[in-house]
Amino acid sequence: MSDGANFSIADMMFHHTGDAHELEFLPFGVIHLPRFEPVHLGPLVLDLSPTKHVVFLLLAALITVGLLYLAANGIQRARAAGKAPRGFSGLMEAFVLFVRDEIAIANIGHEDGPRYAPLIMSVFFFILTCNLLGLVPWGASPTGNLAVTGGLAVMMLMVIEVGGMVKLGPKGYLGTIFPHVEGLSGAGAVAMSIGMAPIEVLSKLVKPFALAVRLFGNMTAGHFVILSLFGIVFLFGQFGIISWGIGIVTATVVTAIMFLELIVALLQAYVFALLSAVFIGMMQHEH
Amino acid sequence: MMLPLLLAADTDGGLPGPFQVNFGLTLWTWLVFLVVLIVLQKLVFPKLLGWNVEREQRIAAQLAEAERLQAEAIKGMEEQRGLLAAARTDAQAILAEARQAAEHERATAIEKTRTEQDEMLARAKREIVAERERAVAEIRREAVELAIAAAGKVIEQRLDAPADRKIVEEYLTEIGTRA
Numbered sequence: 001m002s003d004g005a006n007f008s009i010a011d012m013m014f015h016h017t018g019d020a021h022e023l024e025f026l027p028f029g030v031i032h033l034p035r036f037e038p039v040h041l042g043p044l045v046l047d048l049s050p051t052k053h054v055v056f057l058l059l060a061a062l063i064t065v066g067l068l069y070l071a072a073n074g075i076q077r078a079r080a081a082g083k084a085p086r087g088f089s090g091l092m093e094a095f096v097l098f099v100r101d102e103i104a105i106a107n108i109g110h111e112d113g114p115r116y117a118p119l120i121m122s123v124f125f126f127i128l129t130c131n132l133l134g135l136v137p138w139g140a141s142p143t144g145n146l147a148v149t150g151g152l153a154v155m156m157l158m159v160i161e162v163g164g165m166v167k168l169g170p171k172g173y174l175g176t177i178f179p180h181v182e183g184l185s186g187a188g189a190v191a192m193s194i195g196m197a198p199i200e201v202l203s204k205l206v207k208p209f210a211l212a213v214r215l216f217g218n219m220t221a222g223h224f225v226i227l228s229l230f231g232i233v234f235l236f237g238q239f240g241i242i243s244w245g246i247g248i249v250t251a252t253v254v255t256a257i258m259f260l261e262l263i264v265a266l267l268q269a270y271v272f273a274l275l276s277a278v279f280i281g282m283m284q285h286e287h
Numbered sequence: 288m289m290l291p292l293l294l295a296a297d298t299d300g301g302l303p304g305p306f307q308v309n310f311g312l313t314l315w316t317w318l319v320f321l322v323v324l325i326v327l328q329k330l331v332f333p334k335l336l337g338w339n340v341e342r343e344q345r346i347a348a349q350l351a352e353a354e355r356l357q358a359e360a361i362k363g364m365e366e367q368r369g370l371l372a373a374a375r376t377d378a379q380a381i382l383a384e385a386r387q388a389a390e391h392e393r394a395t396a397i398e399k400t401r402t403e404q405d406e407m408l409a410r411a412k413r414e415i416v417a418e419r420e421r422a423v424a425e426i427r428r429e430a431v432e433l434a435i436a437a438a439g440k441v442i443e444q445r446l447d448a449p450a451d452r453k454i455v456e457e458y459l460t461e462i463g464t465r466a
Contacts, residue, residue, distance in 0.1 A: 018307070019307075019309060019312065038311075044310065046310055046311045046314065047309060047311040048311045048314065048315070049311065050315075051309070051311075051312060053312055053315075054312060054315045054319075057315060057316060057319045058319060060319075061319045061320075061322060061323045064323055064327075065323060065326050065327060065331065068327060068331045068332075068335060069330070069331050069334075071335060072331050072332075072334035072335040073334070075334070075335060075338065076334055076337075076338075079338045092335070093335065093339070096332075096335055096336065097336070097339065100336070118324065118327065118328040118332055119324060121327070121332065122320070122323055122324045122327045122328070123320075125327075126320060126323050142316070145309075145312060146306065146307075146308045147308045147309045147310065147311075147312035147313045147316065148312060148313070148316045150308060150313060151312070151313035151314075151316035151317055151320075152316060152320065154313075155317060155320065
């Protein structure tokens with residue numbers, strides 16, 4: 001890969017951020033994942049072979065559940081002893097409570113918030129783990145893949161819309177597609193309602209689309225920045241002593257960007273969870 | 288809309304680039320996330336937040352209790368205020384009644400006193416009149432005696448007292464009517 005003559009930074013970046021059918025642990029080796037025959041569903045071809053991102057999704061799931069389970073055990077032990085949880089358990093409790101109270105309940109409401117809180121908390125911690133996995137050596141961010149972020153966003157779309165249908169009833173839900181315009185009545189109101197419908201539907205679809213693209217873009221962009229900076233090292237690799245200077249500067253900058261990426265990983269998990277909660281809340285309180 | 292990209296994705300064996308959407312991966316995402324959600328919701332969050340939820344419920348119960356007590360206290364205060372107002376009204380009514388009775392009593396007393404005074408005055412007047420009449424009669428008698436004595440002295444003879452008295456009395460009456 002580091003053969004200077006025909007090395008392409010763009011190829012490297014795409015290779016690293018893209019999905020793959022093998023796990024690279026260079027220089028120790030490559031694990032080839034099994035491949036299944038694609039499933040044909042009408043015009044849709046579904047390749048259910050486990051890919052790199054599937055492996056990291058599973059890893060993120062294990063880490064999320066495992067860490068929260070450990071924290072839960074720690075909290076139970078501390079509570080049983082009549083003490084406040086400390087250390088990791090205390091941190092995770094504060095985290096979970098923050099997500100539940102400040103993101104889920106604060107945006108969805110005291111009445112409906114608790115019902116959606118487990119979903120919001122799960123989404124937050126799962127996305128956070130996925131984001132952070134891209135920052136460890138040999139790791140990859142499943143959230144840097146549109147199929148993953150799109151999947152999560154479509155799921156949120158369904159939660160928002162189905163939750164709205166259940167809460168508002170058929171008539172109330174139709175009101176979110178055919179809005180009643182204030183101050184209009186008769187034929188004007190009907191025309192306006194029908195005219196607004198495409199915009200309303202579009203606005204319903206834009207929300208999850210923005211969720212998906214925002215998360216994907218932030219994760220991919222961060223990796224692009226880091227990989228581009230690493231690319232500088234390879235580009236200037238043949239300049240002798242100067243290359244050492246460039247290498248040191250680049251490594252310093254990349255380290256700084258890595259810290260930035262830590263913040264971005266946290267921030268994007270927060271934003272995804274927050275906006276999901278906001279959209280659910282908006283739908284729940286639609287009149 | 289991403290279908291062409293998806294179909295193109297698998298042509299060369301790999302999945303190069305981050306912009307291709309592999310719907311298989313989307314299914315994997317759903318599967319993995321749903322498992323995470325169910326496990327967290329069923330096993331982890333109750334344990335993680337159970338104590339907290341319990342505490343919140345306790346606090347909520349205490350808050351509700353405090354609110355109930357406050358409402359009760361306010362109700363009690365209102366009741367007391369009502370009672371106080373009623374007592375005040377009663378007291379005022381009693382006071383007004385007493386005042387009215389006293390007024391009535393005073394008026395009666397004054398009336399009685401006035402009547403008594405009038406009676407006394409009338410009696411006094413009557414007595415004065417009687418006394419005066421008696422005095423006048425006395426004077427008249429004295430005058431008659433004096434006149435007779437004087438007349439006896441003048442004519443130096445004893446006259447028949449009752450007949451003379453009659454003459455003098457007639458004369459005095461004459462004088463009295465003249466006067």
